[in-house]
Ligand SMILES: C=C(O[C@@H]1C=C(C(=O)O)C=C[C@H]1O)C(=O)O
């Protein structure tokens with residue numbers, strides 16, 4: 001029997017390296033172990049190299065001429081003869097190989113990010129049995145040969161970009177004597193064709209031949225070879241069998257109006273409220289409400305830098321330290337959240353219902369950035385005087401909940417609070433009565449659900465008060481112009497930032513950057529006395545009509561109010577371990593300059609261009625990488641990561657979007673070990689569609705660029721915008737959207753402005769923050785990006801106008 005081979009993948013902090021690892025694992029059946037370029041010094045590195053049969057050097061940001069970008073990589077080519085192993089370099093890895101043996105590294109005239117090329121090869125060596133290679137490229141730099149380099153290296157393939165662009169660009173080389181190969185393009189991209197991916201199999205054939213000719217075998221892994229952190233669960237204790245039994249009632253109430261249901265729960269006057277709302281029913285389907293119980297429901301908050309999670313209980317003053325960890329965990333508060341969930345796992349609910357209670361809330365952008373080991377734009381601890389301190393994590397844990405299926409009209413009232421049948425029954429009766437009191441037009445057609453799960457006939461049930469609300473909402477603006485002050489990004493600065501991003505792209509520092517900017521809206525609102533409707537609810541109702549969205553929602557807790565009308569699912573999973581991500585990248589505004597509305601066909605034309613498709617592809621590859629990172633290497637499952645929809649066009653209220661769907665699976669064994677959806681969420685933040693690729697370097701660049709433009713009080717922080725908002729249910733499932741087309745407020749921001757004399761008739765100021773942006777690539781046009789940002793901004797800003 002041939003021994004198990006081991007391949008070491010050296011990762012230069014790229015966002016595609018896990019895809020490469022997955023491809024290599026698939027093709028070679030070898031074990032693939034990934035280390036970062038700077039994780040070990042060269043002595044340590046040389047020490048454990050004996051345990052590996054080959055090395056793959058991955059792609060990455062930056063340039064091989066910069067020591068920091070390549071770390072340990074150059075050492076690999078300088079190993080003493082008896083320690084040499086076969087090498088396969090991809091992109092940055094390929095460039096480092098070329099540089100080492102004398103080639104020069106120069107910038108491309110026209111950079112290629114997420115674009116495909118036909119690769120010209122002679123059918124030999126790496127390209128044996130390869131037909132036409134259609135390959136995806138992600139590079140700004142190229143390797144150029146000279147006499148010295150050609151003594152050592154042989155060129156195996158080129159791409160001809162034509163005289164207008166880069167001319168011939170080298171796409172593959174091999175070393176003439178040593179077992180070193182490299183390719184400039186990305187065999188692991190989901191849009192590189194099979195012939196392009198075959199180079200990995202060909203390399204492995206040649207590598208293993210070389211190993212047997214030399215009689216090389218690897219030694220066992222060194223003692224104490226660490227399991228990478230990402231292969232450890234967040235859960236800081238053994239999984240516990242479910243203890244809680246869910247008590248629920250379910251019934252059909254197709255006439256139920258969501259706004260009225262919220263009114264029944266006294267949304268107008270509550271300081272705390274949690275609703276995830278599918279106000280547009282494609283993709284999103286359910287409306288989920290967490291019900292706060294005085295004295296019981298805890299809201300957990302954390303700011304980056306805090307050394308523990310805090311909790312406050314609804315109806316009780318103050319907050320406490322909440323340490324749920326049994327043992328200190330390297331994951332800090334993320335383990336606390338996983339442990340809290342483990343302690344409350346429930347059984348007995350309806351399998352049809354996605355949420356049985358559990359967490360609802362948000363993880364903001366900075367919480368996500370902190371998981372990457374990137375320092376924040378404005379360091380915590382030296383806060384500017386008076387700056388608002390919005391929690392970076394803000395989630396509430398619900399024992400009681402109400403779920404509405406907006407397609408079938410089914411409603412669930414649920415609780416896993418002990419002996420709570422009475423509440424469940426009472427609430428059920430109240431909701432049934434509410435639904436019965438709603439007016440259903442006699443012409444209401446029955447609900448029809450098409451095979452694809454889309455509603456063919458909307459549930460056109462309009463209650464009397466909702467109808468009234470619609471009329472008033474459309475007839476009158478929510479605020480008069482004098483009550484609203486909008487501070488928007490400046491066009492010149494935004495466009496300059498697009499160019500700043502493009503400068504980084506040209507240098508090879510990033511392949512795509514999702515640039516964003518902050519807008520703030522100050523409004524004068526009447527001070528809401530006890531029992532009066534809070535302005536946030538008025539705004540939410542308005543937005544719900546103006547910009548219906550599958551991932552809308554309204555969340556008020558820990559002094560923060562978030563109103564969302566997001567079209568984008570970040571990550572969902574069900575209790576059987578099936579995961580889905582739905583990145584959006586590529587946006588066309590429906591309203592055209594001439595006042596007409598763009599048709600779907602026109603949108604298709606624009607979205608089917610190389611620019612838009614490249615933008616989307618880069619994020620698809622990045623998301624695949626994130627998912628592979630957690631789900632790969634399962635012994636009984638391969639993670640099953642696949643792209644189930646590539647660049648479909650979806651229509652929303654104000655825009656058309658290009659959407660892809662990526663799926664994966666967490667097998668039984670992983671789940672038995674204690675892995676949950678939170679492990680995947682934690683390892684995938686912040687959402688790749690809001691950063692660009694490669695994620696870590698892009699986040700660093702964006703922090704610098706956005707801070708430079710930010711003269712407001714955000715100091716370059718994105719806050720809740722660009723984070724995720726959703727739920728994690730005690731039944732095991734979860735669903736999180738990307739916080740875009742949204743706004744948030746820190747409730748107490750101007751609390752002291754008018755002193756404490758809050759009286760009837762007085763007004764108070766509140767500030768809503770809205771972020772908006774878009775992906776910048778080398779193909780972007782600054783003015784187009786500015787327009788795109790404004791379009792997205794206006795989908796929410798419009799409620800104030
Ligand atoms: C940045 C935003 O949206 C993101 C950027 C998109 C794009 O570049 O096309 C599309 C959806 C989002 O992932 C935003 O809405 O503010």
Ligand SMILES: NC(=O)CC[C@H](N)C(=O)O
Nearest residue numbers: 059060091092140141508
């Ligand atoms: N994908 C990569 O490895 C890119 C390598 C290098 N940063 C370039 O842009 O050319």
